[in-house]
Structure formats: C-alpha cells, structure tokens
Amino acid sequence: MSFxxxxxxxxxxxxxxxxxxxxxxxxxxxxxxERERLTDHLMACRHCSQRFLEMRRTLQxxxxxxxxxxxxxxxxxxxNAVRSQAAISSTQTNHHIARTVTRPVxxxxxxLDAVLTVQERLIFSLCLLAAMLAxxxxxxxxxxxxxxxxxxxxxxxxxxTYLTDIPILGTLLxxxxxxxxxxxxxxxxxxxxxxxxxxxxxxxxxxxxIVLIIGLAILQARRSERATYx
Amino acid sequence: xxxxxxxxxxxxxxxKITAYDELVNRYHRPVYQLAYRxxxxxxxxxxxxxxxxxxxxxxxxxxxxxANFLTWLYKITSNVCIDRIRARRxxxxxxxxxxxxxxxxxxAGMESDPEMLSxxxxxxxxVGRAVQSLPDRYRVxxxxxxxxxxSVNEIAARLAIPSGTVKTLLYRAREMLRSKLxxxxxxxxx
Ligand SMILES: [Zn+2]
Numbered sequence: 001m002s003f004x005x006x007x008x009x010x011x012x013x014x015x016x017x018x019x020x021x022x023x024x025x026x027x028x029x030x031x032x033x034e035r036e037r038l039t040d041h042l043m044a045c046r047h048c049s050q051r052f053l054e055m056r057r058t059l060q061x062x063x064x065x066x067x068x069x070x071x072x073x074x075x076x077x078x079x080n081a082v083r084s085q086a087a088i089s090s091t092q093t094n095h096h097i098a099r100t101v102t103r104p105v106x107x108x109x110x111x112l113d114a115v116l117t118v119q120e121r122l123i124f125s126l127c128l129l130a131a132m133l134a135x136x137x138x139x140x141x142x143x144x145x146x147x148x149x150x151x152x153x154x155x156x157x158x159x160x161t162y163l164t165d166i167p168i169l170g171t172l173l174x175x176x177x178x179x180x181x182x183x184x185x186x187x188x189x190x191x192x193x194x195x196x197x198x199x200x201x202x203x204x205x206x207x208x209x210i211v212l213i214i215g216l217a218i219l220q221a222r223r224s225e226r227a228t229y230x
Numbered sequence: 231x232x233x234x235x236x237x238x239x240x241x242x243x244x245x246k247i248t249a250y251d252e253l254v255n256r257y258h259r260p261v262y263q264l265a266y267r268x269x270x271x272x273x274x275x276x277x278x279x280x281x282x283x284x285x286x287x288x289x290x291x292x293x294x295x296x297a298n299f300l301t302w303l304y305k306i307t308s309n310v311c312i313d314r315i316r317a318r319r320x321x322x323x324x325x326x327x328x329x330x331x332x333x334x335x336x337x338a339g340m341e342s343d344p345e346m347l348s349x350x351x352x353x354x355x356x357v358g359r360a361v362q363s364l365p366d367r368y369r370v371x372x373x374x375x376x377x378x379x380x381s382v383n384e385i386a387a388r389l390a391i392p393s394g395t396v397k398t399l400l401y402r403a404r405e406m407l408r409s410k411l412x413x414x415x416x417x418x419x420x
Contacts, residue, residue, distance in 0.1 A: 062361060063376045063377070065358050070276065071272075074262065078283045079251045
C-alpha cells in the first residue's frame with residue numbers, strides 16, 4: 001500500500017481503526033463508548049486529529065458548494081414545456097383526436113412511474129398479481145366465508161399500492177389482513193361441504209402461491225424502505 | 231401575499247397553471263444545481279431539470295402534502311439523473327460489487343492533485359471541481375448525501391444496492407475529496 005497517503009505520516013497500525021471511526025463519527029453513527037475511545041485517541045494522536053479536522057472541513061465545503069447559475073431562459077422553457085404537456089393531456093382526456101398530437105420527447109413516463117424506483121415498481125406488480133389471483137379464485141374455489149379472506153386480502157393489496165408513501169404501514173396492513181383473513185378462511189373451508197378434496201387442494205396451492213408472492217413483496221419493501229417520509 | 235408550496239400545488243391541480251409557473255420560478259435553481267452536480271454537464275442538467283418538472287407536473291396528484299415539495303422534486307430529479315448515469319454505464323452492478331469487496335481500503339489515485347494548488351484564487355470552484363472529478367458512482371452518492379441531504383438508507387433504496395455498499399462508496403469518496411482538497415485546506419489554515 002505504498003501509494004496511499006503520500007502526504008501523511010506512514011499510517012500506524014494502531015490508527016487504522018480510528019480512521020474508520022472518524023467517518024462513522026461524521027455520520028453520527030458512533031456509540032457513546034466508541035466516541036470516547038476516539039476522542040481519547042484524537043487528543044493523543046496529532047496525525048489522526050489533523051485528519052479529522054480536514055475531513056470535517058471537507059464535508060463542510062462540499063455541503064456548501066457554490067451555486068451554479070442555470071441558463072437565463074431555463075425557467076421560461078420549462079413553463080412552456082409544462083403548458084404544452086398540459087394541453088396534450090387535456091386533449092387526451094377529452095377524447096379529441098389525440099393521435100395527431102405528438103408528445104414531446106422529454107416525457108418518457110408520466111404518472112406514478114415518474115417517482116417510482118425499479119424496486120417499487122416490482123413491489124406494486126407483485127401486489128397487483130397477488131390481488132388478481134385472490135379475486136379470480138373466489139368464484140371457482142371459495143365458500144362464502146372463505147371468499148371474505150380473498151376480498152380482504154385483495155383490498156389490502158390495493159390499499160398498499162395506494163399508500164405507497166408509507167411502506168411500513170402498508171406492510172403492517174398486509175400482515176394484519178393476512179392473519180385475520182387466514183383464520184376466517186381455514187375455518188370456513190373446513191366446515192364447508194360443497195367442495196371436493198381436489199378443489200380444496202387446488203385452493204390450498206393457490207393460497208400458498210399468493211402468500212409466497214406477498215412474502216416476496218414484503219421482502220422487497222423492507223429492502224426499499226424509504227427514509228424521505230420519516 | 232406569499233402562497234405556500236402546498237397552496238400552489240393545490241391551485242395547479244384545479245387547473246391554474248400559473249401556480250405551477252411560480253413553483254418553477256421558486257425551485258428550478260436548486261433542481262438545476264442538483265442535476266449539474268450529478269451529471270457534470272450543463273446541457274444535460276437543463277434537460278433533466280425540465281424533465282423533472284414535467285414528471286412532477288404529471289405526477290402532482292400523487293404528491294403527498296406532508297412531504298416537503300422540494301424534497302419530492304429532488305427525489306424525482308435524482309431518479310432521472312440515476313437513469314441517465316445508468317445509461318452511461320456508470321453504475322454497473324459489477325463495479326458496485328467490486329467496490330464492496332475492496333471495503334475500506336483507500337483507492338488508488340487518491341493523492342492530491344497538484345493542479346488544485348494553482349487555483350487558490352478560485353477556492354469555491356475547486357470544491358465543485360473536486361466533486362465533479364469523482365467517478366460517477368462516487369459522485370452520485372456524495373451529491374445525494376451532502377447536497378440533497380438524503381440518508382444512507384434512502385440512497386441504498388434508490389440505487390437498489392445494500393446500504394453497506396453505500397457506506398463504502400461514501401467512505402472512499404470522502405477520502406478522495408479530502409485528498410483533492412488538501413492543498414486548499416492547508417491554505418485556509420495559513
Ligand atoms: Zn492516530
């Protein structure tokens with residue numbers, strides 16, 4: 001590692017862990033004890049304390065990087081573009097001859113798509129898939145009460161899609177609905193006499209598939225839990 | 231009187247387009263700033279700024295009032311930027327994975343840039359240039375973290391990578407920036 005820190009003193013081995021701690025301190029991630037340990041070291045080690053000061057100042061500089069002026073006509077251009085987009089979408093909703101209007105190339109997506117990450121899109125697709133399966137199997141395989149589970153499940157999927165800003169709430173809703181509905185479902189189908197063994201088996205497999213899909217969606221949601229709306 | 235952002239959004243939704251003009255006037259500068267820092271190109275930055283405002287306009291119905299409007303706009307903007315940088319192949323999964331394996335080892339080429347010494351009269355520009363000089367994947371996380379003010383977890387979610395990888399990228403990026411800005415830091419203390 002001869003290339004590193006050309007301008008620093010050769011990095012002492014005992015300083016190594018403190019280098020990482022400096023970063024974590026600046027990220028506000030240190031525990032009380034780690035903090036004390038680092039402070040002790042910084043007071044004793046000139047090399048590390050200088051590094052800490054440099055790093056802190058660097059971050060200050062970056063956060064307050066000078067403003068770059070946009071082109072003078074940018075705001076006006078955007079406002080014009082928005083007007084033509086608004087005109088197009090109102091033409092389309094009025095069922096006028098939308099075909100003759102070419103959309104500006106800059107609009108690649110509209111609606112929710114614009115604010116969703118790939119992962120979020122995946123979650124929604126999974127939810128919708130589960131909802132569709134749950135609804136489709138009602139007339140085929142469900143007793144009256146068992147159908148209720150499917151309906152609750154489907155509703156919660158759609159609600160989740162709607163409550164996209166709050167994935168944690170959505171997840172809770174999911175779990176509650178699945179647990180409540182699941183109990184209903186097992187009870188009602190067990191006491192139902194209208195269904196043959198084969199139908200019950202197919203039903204069970206479909207339920208498993210739905211639960212698997214929901215599990216996948218929850219897993220994805222947990223990975224993509226967003227901090228913006230904390 | 232001064233309308234709040236939420237008022238202006240509401241008015242736009244009822245069809246008063248001049249209300250959206252006001253939002254454009256208010257925020258095209260910071261949005262442009264973010265796009266420019268991400269993409270390191272003025273033309274692309276103008277393009278993305280317009281794109282972001284159009285997307286926001288189209289998605290205005292899904293904007294939740296409890297979120298800060300600029301935060302929401304920033305999110306749309308950085309997503310558009312990430313898409314563009316992905317298209318330039320700056321955020322390949324392999325390069326990110328390699329990043330993780332290198333862990334907290336300092337990167338090669340982190341020594342300070344002698345060129346930076348010659349621009350003592352333009353200290354501010356040097357800061358911008360230091361950020362711009364980072365490879366795409368580092369610049370994106372630095373801009374999101376320190377200009378947009380987004381948390382590590384949020385960055386991880388937007389880039390669909392583990393937050394450990396984001397931390398590593400940030401660690402290495404900060405070390406690079408410190409090295410690049412060292413001559414300036416030394417000047418400051420003299
Ligand atoms: Zn030390």
